Amino acid sequence: VSPRTRRRWLGQAFARSERVVARKIGEEFVLVPLAGRGADIDSILNLRGAAPFIWEQLDGTRTGEAIVDAIVERYEVERPQAAADYVELLETLHHLGAAVPAPRR
């Protein structure tokens, strides 16, 4: 994403889409789109590492900056790394329609 989009996303809150179901099955955490590209089995997303934690934080109220703070605290990583991980995952989720911008309050 462009630096501008990146700044916007970090200042904005995103919410999990209701069209996507997340399930922890065994050691995997998978996202399944309930509608859309129905026949595309590849659209299932398998979240690893900090990704399930980030997914849980997308509650429509917390901004990207707040979530990055939470990642830094939980995983003891440098802030730039946490921000990069967050934006990278959000890009994937946004592309899949799994995360949508929350309306501004």
Next chain:
Amino acid sequence: MVPSKARGFVRDLVAFGALPALPEGLAPAGVFEAAREQGLVSLLVAAIERERPPWAASIVEPLAAERRALLVRALGQIGLAARSLALLEARGIRALPLKGAVLAETVYDVEADRPMSDVDLLALERFPDGVVALREAGFTEVDRGDHAWAFRDPAGHGIVELHRSVVSAPGLFPLDPEGLWTRRRVGRGQLRVLPSAEDLLLQLALHAAFQHGLVLSLVQWLDFRRLLERETIDVERLVSLATAARARAPLAAALAVAEATVAAPVPAPLRDGLPRGMRRFLEPRRATPLVCFAAPAEPELVRLRLELLAGRRMALLWRTLVLPETPEGDERLASRVRFAFSRALRLARRPRPPSPNAATGVHDLGEPPAPAAEGVEVPFGEELLRDCLASFPHVRLTVTGRCMEPALAHGERVHLVSAARRRPRVGDVVLARQKEGLRLHRLVWGPPLAWPGARWRTKADRGLLLDPPLAAADVLASVETVEDRPRERPRHAVRALVSLVAGVAARLRLGGAVARAEILP
């Protein structure tokens, strides 16, 4: 063919909650197949991830992939049930989901744990209006039984069965619709309404005992255990409901078998109510539950129904033969009796139906459609793929392995088109069912060269020998395009013929007799 040792292995896993030692001579692939057959893939992979036995290393990844596919499929099916319920509700028709869809959302850890071949809804009123509602929404009727009609989802993802009764012979076990509705619960998943735990248990018991002659897949027996362990069952209420529905015997029989098969914890008052003949039937068989009560065992349906209905056998005969309406929708008694005579003649001449098996996707209707090919197992992964192929112009698949290089490279994505939409021809790269599973290989002998009814042959471009002969029905789809090389045609008729000759020549070098047998498909 699933080895009986493998079935015993997965049964022990369900009954004791831990992986047993792998019996000598049993390959991990056999365990995988048994888990598929019995609907226990998700449970097996969870146990393997928990206990990490060294023998299971080779099957962990395919099991996990299958579990993901099962999850997608189950969520889609439950979504279909929820949409169908909403359609009925919009017409003012009260209906409740039954069996698998409810269980998957309530007593299993995740929906993938409870595979199902279709979803079932019970119309509590105005069944004909419910049929009209589904038809008008684009659902197409695919099968019809005396107690339920099956419809295909217009979006193509699955089958919904609309029931007027939980089991065949409607009215034999009368369930009070008002009571069912009053006792309903609010769902927390995609299903907004659920039957009460007691109603659900009674329905499962009727289905197991009367509909399937006490032969179910192990995951269906596990349903009983999960319900008894994870829901609060009001035993007194359940006994009262079973008595009102004249279903004490089916309830007690199903629970006795669930106890023997998967160690379901059955409360003492629910053991009562078995007729003497039924007790005699069950006693010796409970010692070998896997052989007698787990699919693909043959159910002794007629004897069982007679024993369950001891004292009500005339009612059984009447309700079995005289349906609530004729296929033309005529509800007059004279027409129904006339139809009953012709139906009785048909039933008398009909061969024994195939044994019920959740894992093969056979419907629950009283008169199930014949399987595609006798003895052919259709595992859930393949079934999902079939659904997708039937429903969409093309399905995307990632290639694994290097046996088709350079035509298809490992990791490339291809678009498949079903054999029903485009008949495969020699030279096509086809998705075919081989003994080892589904394979993307080139069709080297088949239409238009092979004569009708002849066996077809496939071969990997980099393989030395031809694959075993296969029937046309074993070829599910052909590759239409390779995603990153849209201009290249994957079909190469000349390459196929060269490959055929090379395969035959290789066989001739290995042994003439075998080669001659293979040349003639």
